[in-house]
Every structure is written in C-alpha cells, then in structure tokens.
Amino acid sequence: MEKQMKPTITFREGVEACLPTVLGYLGIGLAAGVVGKSVGLSVFSILMMSVFIYAGSAQFIICGMIAIQAPVASIVFTAFLVNLRHFLMSMSVAPHFKQANLWESIGIGTLLTDESYGVLATELAKKQTISVAWMNGLNVMAYLTWIVATIIGGLIGEYIPSAEKFGLDFALIAMFIGLFVLQVDLPIRKRTRQTIVVLVSVCVSLYLMMAVLSPELSVLIATLFGCFVGVVTNHDN
Incomplete structure (x- = not known):
C-alpha cells in the first residue's frame, strides 16, 4: 500500500x-x-x-x-x-x-x-x-x-x-x-447566517464604543465581543 x-x-x-x-x-x-x-x-x-x-x-x-x-x-x-x-x-x-x-x-x-x-x-x-x-x-x-x-x-x-x-x-x-x-x-x-451575525455585532459594538472610548480600545472590545458572539452561535457545528 x-x-x-x-x-x-x-x-x-x-x-x-x-x-x-x-x-x-x-x-x-x-x-x-x-x-x-x-x-x-x-x-x-x-x-x-x-x-x-x-x-x-x-x-x-x-x-x-x-x-x-x-x-x-x-x-x-x-x-x-x-x-x-x-x-x-x-x-x-x-x-x-x-x-x-x-x-x-x-x-x-x-x-x-x-x-x-x-x-x-x-x-x-x-x-x-x-x-x-x-x-x-x-x-x-x-x-x-x-x-x-x-x-x-x-x-x-x-x-x-x-x-x-x-x-x-x-x-x-x-x-x-x-x-x-x-x-x-x-x-x-459556508455559514452565511453566523458570519453576518458576527459582522453585524462587531460593527454595532464598535459604533457604540467609539462614542465613549478611544478608537483603539473600541476596536479591542468590539473584537472580543465578536469572538464571543462567534462562540455562542457556533452550536450548529
């Protein structure tokens, strides 16, 4: 073989x-x-x-x-x-x-x-x-x-x-x-719905954070929130 x-x-x-x-x-x-x-x-x-x-x-x-x-x-x-x-x-x-x-x-x-x-x-x-x-x-x-x-x-x-x-x-x-x-x-x-949910969550959280925090911290928090949303919505795998 x-x-x-x-x-x-x-x-x-x-x-x-x-x-x-x-x-x-x-x-x-x-x-x-x-x-x-x-x-x-x-x-x-x-x-x-x-x-x-x-x-x-x-x-x-x-x-x-x-x-x-x-x-x-x-x-x-x-x-x-x-x-x-x-x-x-x-x-x-x-x-x-x-x-x-x-x-x-x-x-x-x-x-x-x-x-x-x-x-x-x-x-x-x-x-x-x-x-x-x-x-x-x-x-x-x-x-x-x-x-x-x-x-x-x-x-x-x-x-x-x-x-x-x-x-x-x-x-x-x-x-x-x-x-x-x-x-x-x-x-x-491959995973249209989950990808869109993660992208929207990152965009919305970044927009909200930018109103009260610096751009650098806002990007970090939005990234972490997007990761959290991705893990939570990963139940279909």
Whole structure:
C-alpha cells in the first residue's frame, strides 16, 4: 500500500501568498516615508522606525505627534495602545503553531501584522496545512517590503509635497478592503447566517464604543465581543 504523504507549505509559498500585501505595502510604505521626511526625520531615522516599530498606523501617528512636539512618554503610550490588538492576533494564531519552538514562536509573533494575519486566516479557513516555514515566508517578505518602501519614501520625500496628492494615503485602506473580502468570502458562503451575525455585532459594538472610548480600545472590545458572539452561535457545528 502506497504511503500517503502529508502536504506541507514551504517558505517560498509563504512569500508568494504575501504578494497582494506587497503591493499594498509599497504604496503605504512610500507614504509613510514621505510623511516621516516631512516632519524632519532623516532617512536613517525612518529606517530605524520601520525596523524596530514596523507598524504602519503607529508610525503615521508617531510622525504626527513628532510634528506637534509631543512628549516622548505620550508617544510611546499611544503607540502601545494602537498596537494592543496584536496581543489578540498572536493569541489566536498560537494554537496553529504548537510545533514551533520558542524562538520560532517569538519570530512569528514579532513580525505578525494585520495584513499577514488576514492572509493566514484566509488559508486557515480553507483548511490548509500551515507550517512555520510558510509563515516565516509570509512575514519576512512583508517585513522587508515595508522597510524598503519606507526608505524609498524617505529618499523621495523632499520631492513630494503631499502623499495625499497622489492618493498614497488610500493604499492601506484599499489593502484592508481586499484582505477583508478574501477573508470573509469563504465563511460567508459556508455559514452565511453566523458570519453576518458576527459582522453585524462587531460593527454595532464598535459604533457604540467609539462614542465613549478611544478608537483603539473600541476596536479591542468590539473584537472580543465578536469572538464571543462567534462562540455562542457556533452550536450548529
């Protein structure tokens, strides 16, 4: 009897899965570099911020706070709140990488972003076998693309008066829309009612929370509430 081989997903396949994210990162990374240059940051400072912070939304906010000469403590705390959602994302993907050792787990968690999380969630929804190598390919490709794009943005920043003039500020939104459609398409076809209930619960709770809380905390609470609704409505499985 022929032995059946278990399918594996390689580093190269992870890189290929990252290509849609690469296109989005090129646009928004250029915009981030331009904005960084406009507030007086050097290309080296932009590079270091991309290497060590690696968070588009946080980097834009940091540049804005630098422009108004905000205290360092408030900049650090704001960046922490903006990226607090990464704790939830890391915890949700951890069960899928039980075979990873400590250093591999740290690497995956460190480079996990909203976009790579969206790509991973799409593959998991398709019941794909996800390996550490595939995840590293996805994360590393996105990481390097972001660094290169922000450096280029910093280099050409003095020649571009405004990122909005070229529509670069919409690149991140467009990328999120594409990832959202890919992530929701499969579950909404298989479990239409539950998916719609979860989406509506998240939207409504986010709208209500935004009236009394900060956007960052509102997103966290709405996400947790959506997870709760998903678990409660999962009785049909």
